[in-house]
Amino acid sequence: MQDVQRGPAEVPIPLDRVGIKGITLPLLVRDRELGRQHTVAEVELSVDLPADFKGTHMSRFVEALESWAGVLDYGAFKVLLVDLKRRLEARNAHLTFRFPYFVRKAAPVSGAMGRMDYECLVSGELVGEAFTLTLGVDVPVMTVCPCSLAIAERGAHSQRAVVRIRCRGEGFVWLEELIGIAERAGSSPVHALLKREDEKYVTEAAFANPVFVEDVARSVAQSLAGHPRVAWYLVEVESHESIHNHSAFAGIEGRKEPSRPG
Template structure:
């Protein structure tokens, strides 16, 4: 049969990324407390396509993934990229894995147990020029109390839930849980999945006593990361879904260390 993908393309245009998206697949992730955690990932896989070829072989992406079935592990990231680069005869390979990660959290007063879900993402690339690159990202729900509202109001202050996104490159392994803690500790208060009335009283008062702008949150996270000798680069942004405005508040910091 004719290999159409390998036919010559005369437009002479290199394609930066070509591949498959949104493959749902079981995944094993390292868990700081329990050793490993089993979850389900959404996976994107790409390679570059030289200008002389008409197309890539899409089925090979899935074949490579199937070879890791039963032991698809974050620690296999570089091996998957190497297989993509080799089997698809590519100069660069790219892999993005997004997955929900669950942490058991106890409420602050009654100690009631609940599971918190955090959306995480690991993305990496391998190419002949720059070698291997890996970025780990966590998305962390937080609450903030507005310092301005608290300052000008006779009683109360507006507060809201927000979403903080932290992405890092590192030279020594760092736990997902540790990245999440850095973000949560920078908020007015962290979010819990289950709260009793004594817990609600605690988190409400803690937030009121610890007001934060989005600018404060990103700066506090950045301050912690800059003191960590194992972090090479980071991005942090926070979006507050404002409770009294028809818009979100947003702040962003990126640094190479």
């Protein structure tokens, strides 16, 4: 049968990435409290394509996923990238999993339990033999505006902000660690379930801790810079302003110098 994809390209230009996206599959991820957690991931897979090939074989991406164990950890992720390179006869392979991750959280006063969901991702690439893995999480927090609080006779405007963390490590980093770093940087964490006594506590605690979006970004960056297993990080905080017709944001990127042997 004719292999059209391996035929010559009309425009002989190499492509950096060719692949599939929007495919979903069940996924098993590590959970600090329960050991493992079942979730569902949206997956994007791609490889490079030489200039002399017209196209790639899209079915092989799906075949690679079907033969994969479906357990997300460092070793299994790299195995899947190696398999993609082999099946597609590529030099480089790229892979991203986006999935909701659930954490049971107690309300601050009543102790009522609610299940919070956080949008997470694990993204990696195998360029030649160089493997890179990036861990990410988006965390909602509440922020109270310090300026509004200082100038208003009564009250201040508050809003939900999203803390987006992307990091690469020199060892295993729990998603729960990143979530905690983000939540501690806001005026208050966001909860799935609050009773009246909890709402009173959260409101008063948030107003006692007003922060700008810049403050949140700096606080998160400071915590990540001090984390013993984080080598690189990217932080963006977006505040969905309650009294402005725009969002405010702040971002920062940081990298640790590689440790030198003594």
